[in-house]
Amino acid sequence: MVRRILAFLFAAAAITAFVAVVGSQINLDALGVAVTPADRAAAAALDLVGAAPLLALFIAPAFLVTALIAGFALRHPLFGRLVLFALAGAGSVLLVLHVLGVVFPMPALAAARTVEGAQLMTAAGALGGLVYGFLGPRGRRHA
Numbered sequence: 001m002v003r004r005i006l007a008f009l010f011a012a013a014a015i016t017a018f019v020a021v022v023g024s025q026i027n028l029d030a031l032g033v034a035v036t037p038a039d040r041a042a043a044a045a046l047d048l049v050g051a052a053p054l055l056a057l058f059i060a061p062a063f064l065v066t067a068l069i070a071g072f073a074l075r076h077p078l079f080g081r082l083v084l085f086a087l088a089g090a091g092s093v094l095l096v097l098h099v100l101g102v103v104f105p106m107p108a109l110a111a112a113r114t115v116e117g118a119q120l121m122t123a124a125g126a127l128g129g130l131v132y133g134f135l136g137p138r139g140r141r142h143a
Helices: 002-030 037-050 052-073 081-103 115-135
Strands: none
Touching (some): 002 037, 002 052, 002 081, 037 052, 052 081, 052 115, 081 115
C-alpha cells in the first residue's frame, strides 16, 4: 500500500512537472523571438515553482481517476501496464484541459491554445503516467 501511494504521488508530481515545463517552452516559442537555453531553463524553473503547485491541484485528482480506471483495465490482459498507465497520464491531462475549458471561456493554460500545444502537454502526461507504471506495485491488484 505504501509503495502504491508513493508511486502515485511521484507520478502526479512528474506529470505536473512535465506539463509545466512543456507549457513554459511552448509559451516561449509562441513569442517568436530567439530565446537562449539559459532563459528557457529559467522560465521552466519559474513555472515549476510558481505554476506547478496550482496545476498539481488539478492533475492529482484527475490522475487518481484515470489511474484507477487503468488499474481496473489491467485485470483484462488486452494491454500492458505501461501502456495503460501512460494512457492514464495522458488522460489526466486531457481531463484537466477539458474541465478548465468548461470553467473558463478560453484555455486556462496558454500552451493548450493550439492543437499542437495540447498534444505536447498530453504527451508529457503520458510520460508521467509511465513513472507510475514503472514504480507502482506489480501483481494481481494493480490500482
